[in-house]
Amino acid sequence: MLMRRIGRSSGASRSCFFISRGGFSTTTATSPDGTTLLPTKTSTPSSSTKSINLFTAINQALHIALESDPRSYVFGEDVGFGGVFRCSTGLADRFGKKRVFNTPLCEQGIVGFGIGLAAMGNRAIAEIQFADYIYPAFDQIVNEAAKFRYRSGNQFNCGGLTIRAPYGAVGHGGHYHSQSPEAFFCHVPGIKVVIPRSPREAKGLLLSCIRDPNPVVFFEPKWLYRLAVEEVPEDDYMLPLSQAEVIREGSDITLVGWGAQLAVMEQACADAEKDGISCELIDLRTLIPWDKETVEASVKKTGRLLISHEAPVTGGFAAEISASLVERCFLRLEAPIARVCGLDTPFPLVFEPFYMPTKNKILDAIKATVNY
Structure with a gap:
């Protein structure tokens, strides 16, 4: 755990009935106090576009998520200064350190905190700095986040939780920074797993994940952060989940x-x-x-x-x-x-x-x- 920190700055079912498909919900989620939490409809982007790369598209989506809902929070290791891939650049300056903040170097704690935050009616956007290091949080994801709605009989849920993690080959990452762990989470009923291929897809799918009434693991192909460039709508839009x-x-x-x-x-x-x-x-x-x-x-x-x-x-x-x-x-x-x-x-x-x-x-x- 400590070896990978060297050189880094410190810082902190589609069924209507949730039980029938392993804990998924497609209805609008609510917080324990009954407040409406997440919309489920996707939206069509306007014609205004700009050529950007993938990490900038992620950054735009996070800006929109925080701006459109004051209950949204972004947190993780080093996100306060922009993160190692710069996906959270400018967020803390614009929205303040109470909504965008560094966490201790503890993936289990990051996800556990996110579950509690989402269970209280917030949108928790947690960043795991590399997907290779998501495994310390595995128990929290598969035994807590994925089962929270099911085990409570839908009295409680953490549907506002989105876990972002860069994954896949990067050209020089080796066995600790290039893994693709998506199959581990595909075995778990109650969470969604989403992976974009391009900047336009990344922005629209991430906003859909953040607003989906289910916990989502969102893997971002780090190889494409700067390599992939395309025209991306500048406004707020969502792309449908579970639709190839x-x-x-x-x-x-x-x-x-x-x-x-x-x-x-x-x-x-x-x-x-x-x-x-x-x-x-x-x-x-x-x-x-x-x-x-x-x-x-x-x-x-x-x-x-x-x-x-x-x-x-x-x-x-x-x-x-x-x-x-x-x-x-x-x-x-x-x-x-x-x-x-x-x-x-x-x-x-x-x-x-x-x-x-x-x-x-x-x-x-x-x-x-x-x-x-």
Whole structure:
């Protein structure tokens, strides 16, 4: 725990009935005193846009969240000065240190405090500085936040809790700063897991998570913080959760991914097209509860499926997608489902190029599946 601190500044179910889908709620959440907490409708952005990168989009979303609701708070390790990735830059200056503040270097305490804050009718936006260090808070997330609504018979909830964490490869992070732990949380009923692929997605999805009546773990692909740039609406808007997006239509094979991996998969699809292979690419966006219907419709059309993510292949979320689609589309499949994922090893530093699911690995899997 202390080794990673060197050189850093110090600082502090979609069902209407929550029990039927493991603790999820889609109705408007309320605080224990009956105050309305969270809206559930998504909004359409205006035409005014600006070209920004992903960390700036996150920063805009946090500004909007704090400005639009005085019960919103941002806290975590070093967020007071902007955070190591600068996602919280300017927040403390604008909204004050009572609403944007540093915490002790204790992930369990950060999430535990967030649960209590959200249970009292607030919107708690907790930052875990790296997803690799979310594990000390694992018990708080899976045994407290995820079960709070269920165990109280909906008398209490911490639906105003959003946990942000940078995740995935960064090019030089090694085994303590490059992990993709999303599959651990996809096993837990009662929390949502959301991962954006781009600045526009990041801003709209984060605002939806903050305003969703369920606790959410929001993983941000750190590789894209400065690398990904696109036109992003400047106003307040929300994108729907649990709704996958077909970002490239095709007829020969379906590809499913999320986060930074979408850019790699798009490159593979473009190269496959040169060989006459038409690829349909889907961004899952929300992993739990995930949009099975969109993926199923695509696979029934193409007859083939490839899933790719950075996390290790064994027990990765690609396995769940693969099992679900075999159950739903078995008679329509024309080839075995392919998984192009990370290796079953700690995330390496020097050997990262061998570990990562690269464009060429995906392209080879596309060709093998189509030619099966």
